[in-house]
Amino acid sequence: MDTNKAKELAAQLAGADILVASDIDLSNAGSIDISLISSKVIDTYKDRQGLKILDNATLQEIISELSKEKAPISNPEVEVIRKPDFEPVAKELEAQYTISTPNVEGSEGNVDSFVSYFRSRLEQIRHIIEARSNLSGLLRSIDELKNYMDGREVAIVGIVNEKVTTKAGNVMVFIEDETGTARVIFSRYPSRQGSLLGEAEKIINDEVLAVKGKISGQFVIANEVLWPDVPIKERKQSGEKFAIAFLSDLHVGSKLFMEDNFLHFVNWLNGNVEGRKDLAGKVKYIIINGDVADGIGVYPSQERDLAIPDIFMQYKRLMELVEMIPDYIHVFMLPGNHDAVQRAEPQPQLGSEIINDYNMDNVHMLPNPSYITLHGIEVLAYHGTSLDSIIATIPGMSYANPEKAMIELLKRRHLSPIYGGNIIVPSKHDALTIDKIPDILTMGHIHKNGIANYHGVEIVNSGTWQARTEFQIKQGHIPTPCLLPVYDSENGTFVQIDFNVKL
Ligand code: FE
Ligand code: ZN
Secondary structure, eight states: OOHHHHHHHHHHHHTTTEEEOTTOOOGGGTTOOHHHHHHHHHHHHTTOOSOEEEOHHHHHHHHHHHHHHHSOSSOTTOOOOOOTTOOOHHHHSOOOEEEEOOOOOOOOOSHHHHHHHHHHHHHHHHHHHHHHSOOGGGBOOGGGGGGSOTTOEEEEEEEEEEEEEOTTSOEEEEEEETTEEEEEEEOSSOBTTBOSHHHHHTOOTTOEEEEEEEEETTEEEEEEEEOOOOOOOOOOOOSSOOEEEEEOOOOBTBTTBOHHHHHHHHHHHTTOOOTTHHHHTTEEEEEEOSOOBOOSSSSTTGGGGBSSOOHHHHHHHHHHHHHTSOTTSEEEEOOOTTSSSOSSBSBOOOOTTTSTTOOOTTEEEOOBSEEEEETTEEEEEOOOTTHHHHHHHSTTOOTTOHHHHHHHHHHHTBSSOSBTTBOBOOOSSOTTBOOSOOSEEEEOSSSSEEEEEETTEEEEEEOBSBOOOHHHHHHTOOOOBTEEEEEETTTTEEEEEETTSOO
């Protein structure tokens, strides 16, 4: 018996008040990690009452179950070969892409960098507001407000610091610029324009907005809120005929990664599937919006949910799958919160140490977020981590309609406005503002497809390739796995192809 392993197991189980019988035998465990065994034991014993003792018979059952799970989910030798008579038009089209990625210089993580980070956010978005709205002569710095008499009409632009409901039932918002903090009241009594309380409900912390109102003592009584927003524009058309397939949240390595469906998709790209073969042949670009692997230690007891418990092997499998994609298709891959890079956003691209041997000319690892211009069509791709805090904060948002939350981000011209909702690198330049208006805004993270058009910007959430998780069942979220949105440049619209069924 391997006494060291037995001791390690006993130590790990002691924390869960499980004792270990003296005759346990770990010789069959092979290379299975002790922590995997202990988490499975804890799981097995979690509902048992009284004294918990791990006996050898139960241990052997657990080991044999784990060795089965360790086997690859699908045949890793599977090879997808392009159908000989398949003549994809995308193969003849010369690729045309430019990438623009966030500038994150000067992030020291101290108090000063937070100050300059928020200054940068305020400056960038104030610019957008000033260019868009007709605040004409009304705009004042907050410090100037004290010079004005009651009733004077003013407008300010600032960052939302805090929002409170007063005893009287009004909403008070603290708005800050470089010169001071203003207290802005949204009255519960409707004015000529109607009640502003509904507008006040949409105001979120740390966003930049403009307020028009009247001075009243030390307050500003609001009569209008203006978000930076985007102007209405024409849907962009490209002269070339091509298609872009949008994927995200593959979670390779998870037991719930739907590899067979993914292979069905790869087969479709290779012309081996009859349905929508015309569109398959047009696919020139694939954008994968993060959570490409499931990772390890992303949440407590994740080991239980992993088919591939080794992080390097997860990416190895991912790259094996990506290698089956025809090489005239360019694949752009971003990381997400599950991936093996820093959590704080903007996130750098997946490193060569993790995708080691896979150097494919058609596969591009990008930071999260990134702008990708394809034959003149500007795509802004972001994982979508901030959608959680947007859905939790703004009334009317839900996990069923990620596109609505994406529109709220676009209106605020920021990918992650609520500070602390998810981790941000406090760089000198706020690289998460939406400074350029994209033609297509794409995200993932919610595991639910959503498509909309807002002021001429195509909004697309590309869902997932992972089946419904236990967490999603508990939360009541219903994902839409293997439903592939494809943008067709010829008409500038999306179609969704369902890889849950045989095409
Ligand atoms: Fe995900
Ligand atoms: Zn995610």
